[in-house]
Amino acid sequence: MSVNLRTRTQSKGAIKYFLDINHNGKRYYDFLDIKIFPTDTKQIKADKKNLAELMRSNREIELLTESTSYVPKHLKGVNFFDFANDYIKNYKKKDVRMIQASLNYFKENVNDNNLAILQLTPTMMYGYKDYLTDECGLTGETPHNYFTRFKKILKSAELKGLLINNPTKEIKFRKTVGEGVLKKQILTTDELKTLVKTKCGNEETKKAFLFACYTGLGLAEIKVLTWKNVINGKLVTNREKTKQKVEIKLKEGLLKLIGEKQSKSAHIFKLVNDKNNSLSTNAINKCIKNWVERAKIEKHITFYCARHTFATQLLQYGANLKTVADAMGHTSTKSTIKYLNYIENLKDEAIDNLPDINF
Known part of the structure; x- marks a missing residue:
């Protein structure tokens, strides 16, 4: 297993950092949101390089510990709603309002502004899924669409190494079935x-x-x-x-x-x-x-x-x-x-x- 820091020169002379990762017999790249521009001062260039190296180290630790119960220090305490709001702020696609709505419903459901990303669990996601389908007054395809948009936030956190195991991975949220079909489990x-x-x-x-x-x-x-x-x-x-x-x-x-x-x-x-x-x-x-x-x-x-x-x-x-x-x-x-x-x-x-x- 190896995680190496590389650079790629882009148009107009900008240099972008990325991680060259070899893990479990596969090689892939993880591009970092760090660029060095020709106009940057020597100090700014050094700071950006140090930040990229820190991200490389963190990613290496994540891969080394992914099959253990050890939680890297940099993953502890990251507030989920801070991350989600930042994600939405920088999101440029047309469905941004739906993503915001999905986050608002999730916030209503969990009622915990201090929720850390590592506190997200499959049980919490099942509860949110039920909340969308049964308690929000939403109809038709809307619950499914909101849940799908919400998963984009989690996927981003996973790609950035902030979420080790995506809690929605095993949850199947099928689109609306016929009105005559009972979708929930009942007790005898x-x-x-x-x-x-x-x-x-x-x-x-x-x-x-x-x-x-x-x-x-x-x-x-x-x-x-x-x-x-x-x-x-x-x-x-x-x-x-x-x-x-x-x-x-x-x-x-x-x-x-x-x-x-x-x-x-x-x-x-x-x-x-x-x-x-x-x-x-x-x-x-x-x-x-x-x-x-x-x-x-x-x-x-x-x-x-x-x-x-x-x-x-x-x-x-x-x-x-x-x-x-x-x-x-x-x-x-x-x-x-x-x-x-x-x-x-x-x-x-x-x-x-x-x-x-x-x-």
Whole structure:
């Protein structure tokens, strides 16, 4: 393995630095954004050369440590949003506004201005993907397009050596499928029972998620839910996305789950960390991921999956499409048909698993 600093003379006498890299039997070049111009003073030329040599050294360390858990010092603490804003500032293509929008949505999702590049994880990216598709009010191809633009920022960080492993590498974000297809994973009745018995790292997150599985509320609605929304054993609220009013009977188990009634303005779920700071969507989804793994359930579950679980449970236990649409706050049964299709597919799979009879 070798990383050598080279120069190439360009038009008008400018000299550009690049890295000549031999690694794992392959040779490739990594061009640095450093140029020496004929008008530069001797000191400026020396400073630019020293900077290029430092970048060469850093790149060599990255390659030497890429298969280890060692993190080079120069990669620690680089703020992701500082890098992303600088990337957008220097981006010259027509889709720059979409990249900016994708970054804005990501910032809303993680709610952490001090996020370092090395803190980006696949779990965080899955959470952001779900946030775009389910909680932003985006439709059609827009979530896919935003996620694709966001990946450009990560790719740039990877090329500059600031990101060792791209957290979106294994994430498949397919374009919009037919409206009658359910795109999320759901939990079965047995899996819900298993989760109830399994310890969760944050008990309030556990309670909120299970409550959502039996009411169909999204995370945005759970966060603002207060005791004024519980009236005579019923949940009365409006869907965040459609503003449709929903009234859902709360079974005895759910009433026991949320505890004794408090003042009308008090929040039912206090989704905060040990420092009493509000939990971000990413933190909640990470907690759910660990909880599901601890329960030995091999599914990718985020908070929004609770809503889909609620709909499919209603259909499995006899509710019709209109009833499910009303409970979900859908304006029509058109958005609900995908859950019925999912149930029908389960029936088909069950029939396929029946033993053959040889006549």
